[in-house]
Amino acid sequence: MATIKDIAREAMVSVTTVSNVIHNKSAHVAPETVERINKIIEAHNYTPNMSARALVNKSSRIIGVINHLIPQQAGSFLQDPFHGAFIGGIERALRLRDYYMMVRTVESEAEILSLFRNWNLDGVILTGLFEDSFFGRLIKADKPIVLLDSYIGSDKIFNVGLEDYRGGLLATRYLIDRGHRDIVFASPRIVAHGVIDERYKGYCDALRAAGLPLSPENVYEQEITISEGIKLGQALSARRDVSAIFATADILAAGIMSGLQASGVRVPEDMSIVGFDDLFISRITSPQLTTIHQDADAKGAIAADLMVDYLEGKAPASRTIIMPVSLVERASVAAAPTLGRAMLNRIRGAQEKKRVDRF
Helix, strand or coil, rough: CCCHHHHHHHHCCCCHHHHHHCCCCCCCCCCCHHHHHHHHHHHHCCCEEEEEEHHHCCCCCCEEECCCCCCCCCHHHHHHHHHHHHHHHHHHHHHHHEEEEEEEEECCCCHHHHHHCCCCCEEEECCCCCCCCHHHHHHHHCCCCCEEEECCCCCCCCEEEHHHHHEEEEEEEEHHHHHCCCCCECCCCCCCCHHHHHHHHHHHHHHHCCCCCHHHEEEEEEEEEEEEHHHHHHHHCCCCCCCCCCCCCCCHHHHHHHHHHHHHCCCCCEEEEEEHHHHHHHHHHCCCCCCEEHHHHHHHHHHHHHHHHHHCCCCCCCCCCCCCCCECCCCCCCCCCCCHHHHHHHHHHHHHHHHHCCC
16 A cells, blocks of 8 residues: 555655645645646555544544433434434534544543543534533533533633524414413423523513413423323323423424324314424424424534634634524414313313214
8 A cells, every 4th residue: 555655756746745735735836746646646546544644733633522411211312303413514514624523422521531531532512511510621621612502601612502592482472472371381401501491581581471471380391202202292181271382392392292192182273382493303293393493404514614613723703603593384383272172172072972872
């Protein structure tokens, strides 16, 4: 297998010149020389030794994408369609800029230290982080950091976030405008200064602005999985006093819809629902899911570009980028019925009894 010295010897140039061409630093190399070197590289099917390259440049060109949100149930966080969407954006952007991605779930401070000791990561991208001891240990590692969906204010990090509060406000207002007064808020655990907390604040403020009471009985917190959503949908099917649900993730909304329908509650005729994220699953539920749109793929790509720009010495215009949200109307929301659900169910029960009696 040819080495960089072999390429230099055949091209009759220095090793440094070949290295500059390989690393796209050929501004001061004659175009015909660049062409000659590239033809020799192609002929020999030469691939730079990444380990040697890392030693010379003190750069691995590897960006760690670290998850610190540990599922309570078995399974990888990559099984969540939202995480898959933004990681896809990160990978594509890094690939286009000749960087590599390492994906890892890290639960403890000891694990993050071990990761940094064993891998020469150029930087790290993390999601869902809070300002705790884990974050403190991360900062001390002195690595470039881009946070996704976190509300940590620090001049040592970059943040790519979302209009989470506005998303909660939009979803709840939309339901209120269609006559719903008793609206469930379904989400994972609400942690202060997190994205779910912001969406919950938007929900609360929309209720207050409409003069509606905030009932603790209408707030449900659980894991974001299809199975947990189905269980919640089955539980909510017994609620005769609510007519709408705002779920803070499409995957949770899809599970709730399935649980409701399995229990004989129709969507949207008996219960309306709005999701959050606008993932592909929102277009394959039946009915299709009304939801708050965010561009998860673009969010990942922006995070990756922020990281690479910093590593390559390009000063970003801002350390914080907040991406917009919008509401996508589909078929999972209807106007609130003029009769209460309890009365509707009694009517349906009576009609069903008549049909049975006829036979």
